[in-house]
Amino acid sequence: MMVVHLIAANVLSPEDCELILSNPKHMEKSAVYDLLHDWLGTGLLTSTGLKWQTRRKILTPAFHFSILQQFITIFNEETQQLVQVLKDECHKPFINVNSHITQFTLKTITETAMGTKLKFDTKKEVAYKKAIYDAGEIVIYRIIHSWFYYKLLYFFNPRYYTGRKVTRTLHKFTKSVIAERQKNFKEIVLPTEVDDVYTGKRRLAMLDLLLTAKNKEGIIDDEGIREEVDTFMFEGHDTTSVAICFALMLIACHKNVQDQIVQEMSHILGDIHKKPNYQELQEMKYLERCIKEVLRLYPSVHFISRKLGEDLKTHSGHKLPKNSIVNLHIYDLHHNPDIYPDPEKFDPDRFLPQNSQNRHPFAYLPFSAGPRNCIGKRFAILELKTALCGILANFVLEPVDTPSSIVLVVDLVLRSKDGVKVKFVPRITNN
Numbered sequence: 312m313m314v315v316h317l318i319a320a321n322v323l324s325p326e327d328c329e330l331i332l333s334n335p336k337h338m339e340k341s342a343v344y345d346l347l348h349d350w351l352g353t354g355l356l357t358s359t360g361l362k363w364q365t366r367r368k369i370l371t372p373a374f375h376f377s378i379l380q381q382f383i384t385i386f387n388e389e390t391q392q393l394v395q396v397l398k399d400e401c402h403k404p405f406i407n408v409n410s411h412i413t414q415f416t417l418k419t420i421t422e423t424a425m426g427t428k429l430k431f432d433t434k435k436e437v438a439y440k441k442a443i444y445d446a447g448e449i450v451i452y453r454i455i456h457s458w459f460y461y462k463l464l465y466f467f468n469p470r471y472y473t474g475r476k477v478t479r480t481l482h483k484f485t486k487s488v489i490a491e492r493q494k495n496f497k498e499i500v501l502p503t504e505v506d507d508v509y510t511g512k513r514r515l516a517m518l519d520l521l522l523t524a525k526n527k528e529g530i531i532d533d534e535g536i537r538e539e540v541d542t543f544m545f546e547g548h549d550t551t552s553v554a555i556c557f558a559l560m561l562i563a564c565h566k567n568v569q570d571q572i573v574q575e576m577s578h579i580l581g582d583i584h585k586k587p588n589y590q591e592l593q594e595m596k597y598l599e600r601c602i603k604e605v606l607r608l609y610p611s612v613h614f615i616s617r618k619l620g621e622d623l624k625t626h627s628g629h630k631l632p633k634n635s636i637v638n639l640h641i642y643d644l645h646h647n648p649d650i651y652p653d654p655e656k657f658d659p660d661r662f663l664p665q666n667s668q669n670r671h672p673f674a675y676l677p678f679s680a681g682p683r684n685c686i687g688k689r690f691a692i693l694e695l696k697t698a699l700c701g702i703l704a705n706f707v708l709e710p711v712d713t714p715s716s717i718v719l720v721v722d723l724v725l726r727s728k729d730g731v732k733v734k735f736v737p738r739i740t741n742n
Contacts, residue, residue, distance in 0.1 A: 319636040323643050325650070325671035326626035331637055332673065332681035336620035338363070341636045342460065343616050346450050347545070349478050352534070354542035355686065366539060367686065369524045369531065373517045374689055380589040381514055382423045386694050387586040389419045390701035397706065401735040405711040408559055409730040412698075413552040417443070419694060420547035424540055425488045426516030435484065442480040443544065447723050449474045485540050489518065489533070496522050517543055543687075549724050550611040551691050555698050556731040557609040558602060560717070561657050562699070563708035563733050568659065572598050573703055583704040583740060592696045600659040602695050606677035608657060608714070613642040613725040615679060641676045642725065650674045655714065709734040 322328060331337045339359045347357055355366045372378065393415045400406050414431065417440065421429045429436050449470055452459070459465040496519070521536040531539075562569045575597045576583045587595075616638045623631045631637065646654040650670065651661065660666060678685035685691070702708075711732040718728040 319638065320625075320629070320631055322625075322637050322639045323647070324626060325644065325674040328639055328644065328676060328680070329671075329673040330623060330626065331617055331619075331639065332615075332676075332679060332683070334620075335682055337617050337623070337637075338683050339618045339620060341616035341618050341638075343454065346453050346460070349474065350446050350481060351542050351545060352538035354535075354538035356542050356546060363683075365530055366535070369520055370517060370539065370686060373515075373520055374686060376589065376689075378515055379689060379693060382419075382690065383587075383589050383592065383693060383697060385419055385422050385514075386697035387701070389415055389422075390698050391586075392418075393698065394701050394705050397702070397735050398737070401706065401737060405732040405734045407730040407732050408556050409552070409727075412555045412559075413548065414440075415698065416548040416552040416555070416694070420544060420551075422516070423690075424517045424543040424547060425485075426492055426514065426518055427488050438480055439484040442477045442484075443548075445473070445477045446481060446545075447549070449477065451722055481541060482537065485537050485544070486533075489522075489536055489540065492516070492518050493522055496526070547687060547690075551694050553609070553724050553726050554602075554606060554611050554691070554695055556727070558605045558695065558699060559702070559708060559733050560710070560712050560731045561605055561608070561714070562601070562703070563710040564713050565657055568601060568657070569703065569708060572601060572699070576700055576704065580700075583700075587697060587700050589693070592693055592700075595696055595700075597659065598696055598699065599692065600662040602692060602699075603662045603675075603677075604657055604659045607645045607651065607661070607675060608655075609719075609725055610641045610645055610677045611724045612677070612679070612685075613640070613721070615639040615641065615676075639676070644674065644676060647674075657714075703738075704740075705738055706735040707738050709736060 322331065340357060344357050351357055353359075353362060355363065355370065358366060393411060396411055397406065418429055418431075421427055431437055431440050452470060453465065459468060465471050518536070518540055521531060521539055524531045525533070525536060562572065573583060575595055576587075579591050579594050580587060616636060619631060619633055619635045619637060621633050623635070623637075625631065645651065648654050673680055678688040678691075711734050712727070717731065720726055720728045
């Protein structure tokens with residue numbers, strides 16, 4: 312009988328990250344992602360091989376620039392509502408922003424992914440929102456208590472039955488939205504080339520791409536659609552939420568940076584209260600550098616784990632056999648002083664072209680890299696830019712929490728143990 316010895320290796324160098332992430336042979340996720348299967352099935356995050364390729368092909372058009380322009384309208388509308396919530400509370404000494412920002416990102420991803428506008432004021436919507444949080448907590452519990460990776464042991468834990476109830480709530484809600492969208496579905500014509508412009512009058516949702524693939528090509532079924540919608544709901548709200556929270560904290564702590572962002576907004580928009588469009592957001596290069604630096608210091612996805620599809624010799628000469636588990640520690644990579652001098656310093660100028668041109672391309676991985684990189688990278692950056700523009704147009708941010716006062720905790724995403732507290736002072740402008 313052959314005995315297979317599984318090896319787990321921790322990867323910290325950009326050279327080794329490139330060897331793994333750029334090779335299509337190493338695209339399979341490790342067993343830790345199996346804990347998401349009850350909720351997400353094998354959607355874009357957890358699938359592999361032909362299934363992953365098919366789903367990626369279906370969903371890629373959702374991030375065509377012409378469709379992203381429609382999404383920005385949603386970002387602006389939800390940002391306006393978020394600003395109003397902050398105005399209602401800005402008289403307080405500070406606001407712990409996590410719950411407000413999370414609701415903002417959850418509403419934006421629900422409308423862009425499902426085409427459904429939620430206010431979370433009905434029993435059904437509140438239950439769905441709570442179920443998303445509960446599902447994440449259950450996965451983390453099983454990650455920490457690794458013996459519950461084994462379903463036979465987990466079956467005797469009360470959380471097993473809680474998890475089944477939570478999953479039923481999530482799937483029931485998603486299926487009801489899909490059924491409603493299907494009932495009113497009209498076939499869409501998608502952009503196919505870079506110069507195409509989507510001109511549909513009806514707002515397109517990512518769900519429409521999946522329904523088109525089902526109705527027109529038959530390359531996905533109802534369960535596959537449910538998997539992908541749930542995957543986008545999971546991946547598309549928490550990652551951007553924590554990024555916005557950390558961005559608010561860092562901008563509050565660096566008045567010179569805050570002033571430069573507002574100055575750039577004024578230069579591009581004229582009136583900083585104007586809702587930015589796609590082109591204007593693209594022009595905000597300084598704000599983009601700030602966001603890149605936020606994601607260097609606090610990468611939302613701080614850890615990636617892959618299963619090797621063939622033997623690998625690392626850059627340092629270590630040999631790892633096929634089927635080894637490799638853990639890529641993005642947080643540590645981003646804080647390597649040999650790559651980023653004075654790594655704890657918040658310095659957006661690290662991402663000036665002249666300062667980053669000689670940096671290893673795999674030294675910065677907030678959206679992973681290679682063929683399995685994050686499909687929603689541009690979506691996330693545009694959402695962050697829109698939210699920060701709306702907030703900074705209305706408030707001066709003053710620090711309460713600082714990088715030295717917060718305690719980071721490992722969750723499905725990197726987050727602060729007690730949230731992020733910021734003081735919001737109404738901004739007085741002449742325009």
